[in-house]
Amino acid sequence: MRLEKISIQINNDNIINSLDLKINSGEIFVLMGPSGSGKTTLLKGIAGLLPFASGKQTWENGTGTTGLVFQEPRLFPHLTVVENIAFGLRVRGISVKERKAMALNFLKNLQLESLENRYPHQLSGGQQQRVSLGRALILNPDLLLLDEPFASLDTSLRLDLIEWLYELQRNLGFSILWVTHYIDEALSVADRIGIILNGGLQQIGIPSELFQKPASEKIAQFLSLPNRFSRGQWRKWFQYELNGLQTQDRGWIDPKHLQLIDEGNRSGEGNIEEAACIISGFVTKVRPSREGYSITVLADSKSLEVNTTGWKRVPKLKEKIRIRVPFEHIHWYSE
Numbered sequence: 001m002r003l004e005k006i007s008i009q010i011n012n013d014n015i016i017n018s019l020d021l022k023i024n025s026g027e028i029f030v031l032m033g034p035s036g037s038g039k040t041t042l043l044k045g046i047a048g049l050l051p052f053a054s055g056k057q058t059w060e061n062g063t064g065t066t067g068l069v070f071q072e073p074r075l076f077p078h079l080t081v082v083e084n085i086a087f088g089l090r091v092r093g094i095s096v097k098e099r100k101a102m103a104l105n106f107l108k109n110l111q112l113e114s115l116e117n118r119y120p121h122q123l124s125g126g127q128q129q130r131v132s133l134g135r136a137l138i139l140n141p142d143l144l145l146l147d148e149p150f151a152s153l154d155t156s157l158r159l160d161l162i163e164w165l166y167e168l169q170r171n172l173g174f175s176i177l178w179v180t181h182y183i184d185e186a187l188s189v190a191d192r193i194g195i196i197l198n199g200g201l202q203q204i205g206i207p208s209e210l211f212q213k214p215a216s217e218k219i220a221q222f223l224s225l226p227n228r229f230s231r232g233q234w235r236k237w238f239q240y241e242l243n244g245l246q247t248q249d250r251g252w253i254d255p256k257h258l259q260l261i262d263e264g265n266r267s268g269e270g271n272i273e274e275a276a277c278i279i280s281g282f283v284t285k286v287r288p289s290r291e292g293y294s295i296t297v298l299a300d301s302k303s304l305e306v307n308t309t310g311w312k313r314v315p316k317l318k319e320k321i322r323i324r325v326p327f328e329h330i331h332w333y334s335e
């Protein structure tokens with residue numbers, strides 16, 4: 001599906017501004033953006049629930065269909081699981097018997113085989129959401145539109161359902177435009193990610209591209225990239241030794257690549273040959289993390305985030321500490 005210069009207005013305000021987007025067949029395209037940036041409005045426009053003020057929507061084969069699934073399951077309370085799933089087929093002029101047979105057959109894909117006769121209130125949140133997805137998918141849409149589909153579920157169930165939907169998508173081959181605000185969710189399913197800010201797509205790329213080469217500081221900020229500093233600041237830390245090395249306006253480095261230097265054990269200083277600098281600062285925050293501790297260090301009135309992976313002891317607040325920054329792990333991007 002392709003959108004060309006699409007605008008959508010609500011109360012005469014342009015919520016989507018001349019937006020271009022192409023979703024390839026069989027692709028999972030993840031759409032991310034801050035609250036109010038226009039994600040839901042765009043999905044509703046594509047689904048035909050909101051009119052386009054201008055622009056064009058086209059499909060590779062002339063026409064195409066969409067299915068839209070919201071964060072909250074919107075099921076008919078008086079219909080059973082199988083009746084809810086079969087409901088969409090009514091508009092297709094298929095007989096009652098055939099509809100039910102198709103829905104029963106589809107239950108396997110949804111892993112809901114034993115629950116066919118339950119009513120929505122007799123299902124868990126995750127099961128209800130699978131019924132919602134089933135109701136959309138049984139119509140075999142070319143493009144499935146997902147608006148934060150698992151956001152109201154707890155973490156482990158959310159991760160299970162993401163995995164399940166990803167497998168189902170890879171088997172059945174439909175395309176997905178998937179809105180989420182979870183970076184982990186985006187990274188685990190996206191073929192490409194698009195970032196929307198103020199009603200326009202600011203950057204589209206495969207996940208690694210986006211994280212390594214954000215198109216702007218606004219996007220780097222939205223992605224919560226830590227340790228983002230200007231070239232001027234990096235120059236100070238590297239004592240002007242950046243000359244001749246490839247840099248751009250700004251650079252960020254993943255906390256896992258910053259090495260704490262343990263004064264008792266000099267091995268932390270690493271390979272002297274490699275371009276690196278040592279930054280001294282004071283610990284201002286210590287928080288537990290998966291790998292150990294995430295500590296915040298104040299150096300030259302800038303805050304740096306460091307992981308203590310491989311470090312033997314817990315850093316103390318206000319402790320003076322030295323950090324080694326290997327140049328090769330800084331990702332450079334423009335302002």
Ligand SMILES: Nc1ncnc2c1ncn2[C@@H]1O[C@H](COP(=O)(O)OP(=O)(O)OP(=O)(O)O)[C@@H](O)[C@H]1O
Binds near residue numbers: 034
């Ligand atoms: N029915 C409406 N009436 C007036 N303004 C609206 C309406 N629906 C949406 N908007 C406005 O359009 C803008 C985009 O809203 P939208 O729901 O598309 O954002 P979003 O990116 O999906 O946000 P969130 O992540 O919070 O769901 C917001 O500024 C919102 O206030």
